[in-house]
Amino acid sequence: MENLNCNKKIILVCHCFLNCKSKVENFNEYNKNFEEKKKNLIMNLIKNDIGIIQLPCPEMKIYGCRRWGHVKEQFDTPHFRDMSREMLNPVLNEIRDYSKNGFNIIGILGVNGSPSCGVNLTCSGKWYGEFSHNHNLNDMLASLEMVEESGVFIEEIKGLLEENNLNIPIVGVDTSNIDNIHQILDI
Ligand code: SF4
Structure with a gap:
């Protein structure tokens, strides 16, 4: 096939790399520095002529803008x-x-860190039930921890890739590696 582009590289990114509005309300304020770095990363991908495919945001599609922050166990259905x-x-x-x-x-x-889109880390906890009449609410919220697992959406991506014999590296981006994604993927 004739290639009108000088390179044929494509990357897939979780939805909120391009649309931070899909995040849980207030999360962007809380994580401003990381959000700025994500913008730089995307700009660099564009400058390097890498095609970008935006994955859908499962939480936005299923639960919408007014969702609370959740833990993995709540999406594991x-x-x-x-x-x-x-x-x-x-x-x-x-x-x-x-x-x-x-x-x-x-x-x-x-x-x-995301319960859906985490790759090496996802948030876990004993979160469930009614907020307003929960006498153990503080204990329940304090059960939140980061565990070394993928989120539910990424687990399904991994399953689909494996079933289709597609070998594509999946990189979990966080503050520790966001400045080095080009080296990690050898772009
Ligand atoms: S579910 Fe995934 S794409 Fe949606 S806001 Fe969370 S991390 Fe981003």
């Missing part, structure tokens, strides 16, 4: 997993077609 796969299938078809036509899918960027 058959329905959330089914919906994740349903959202990912059209993207998977694009990846398969790009790959068949000589494009190089250089990686997928996830968001470490």
Whole structure:
């Protein structure tokens, strides 16, 4: 196929790399520095002529703007997993077609810490139930911890890639590595 572009590199990014409005309300204020770095990362990808595919935001699609922050256990339901796969299938078809036509899918960027899009780290805790009549609310909130697992959406991406024999590196982005993504992916 004739290639009108000088390079055939494509990256997939979790939705909020390009649209931070999809994050849980107030999260961007809390993490301003990281959000600024994400913008720089995207600008560098564009400058390097890397095609960018934006993945859907599962939390926004399923729970909308007014959702609370959740932990992984709350999204770990058959329905959330089914919906994740349903959202990912059209993207998977694009990846398969790009790959068949000589494009190089250089990686997928996830968001470490997210209960959905974390890759090496996700938030876990014994969160459930009614807020207003919960006498153990403080204990429940204090059960929050980061665990070395992927979020639910990324687990489903990994499953789909494996089932389709697609070998694409998935990088969990966080404050420790966001300045080095170009080296990690050898862009
Ligand atoms: S679910 Fe994923 S894409 Fe959506 S806001 Fe959270 S980390 Fe970003």
